Amino acid sequence: MVEEQFVVFHLGKEEYAVQISQVKEIINYTEPTRMPASTDGMLGVINLRGKIVSIIDLGEKIGTGSQKELKDKKIIIIDNGNESYGVIVDEVTEVIKLNKEHIEKVDSQIIKGNKYITGIAKKENRLMIIIDLNLLTGEDVL
Structure with missing residues (x-):
């Protein structure tokens, strides 16, 4: 049975997981520089070792909100090959191994068009909740 590793994190009271292959690194929260006329969920940009990285509030993007102060949060840095961006989460708790038996697809009626959720x-x-962070496209970030 093929197992894949997932990074587990919290947003509000819920647990989420993302394939570890999508995660470049995890950093402590850094206050982003706000950008005028940015989209909902886009908080601004940070300088990460000389590279400008857009920062997204994942809780706002998927409609869950948050329960922690910003200073206590983590940023998961994603690099999908074309661009790097960071998503803010309440906390990162562990890395686990899951196989296909552990994951069920979710009925589209349950997730109501939330394109980032791929399964439970x-x-x-x-x-x-399994999230595909690679589905955050440039249009979501800009």
């Missing part, structure tokens, strides 16, 4: 993982009496 069930492991050890836990439910984790």
Whole structure:
């Protein structure tokens, strides 16, 4: 059985997971420089070792909100080959291994058009919402 590694994080009271292959690094929260006329969920940009990285509030993007102060959050840096960006999450808790038996596809009626959610993982009496952060396209970031 092929297992894949996932980074588990929290947004509000819910647990989420993203394939580790989508994650470049995880950093402590850094206050972004606000950009005028940016889209909903786009908080601004940070300078990450000389590279400008757009920062997205993932909780706002997927409609969950947040429960932590910004200074206590983490930023997951994603590099999809074309661009780098960061998503703000409440906390990153662990890396776990999941196989296809653990993951169920979600009915589109349940997620109501939320294109980032690709499934639900069930492991050890836990439910984790699987998110594909590569689906955050340039139009979402700009």
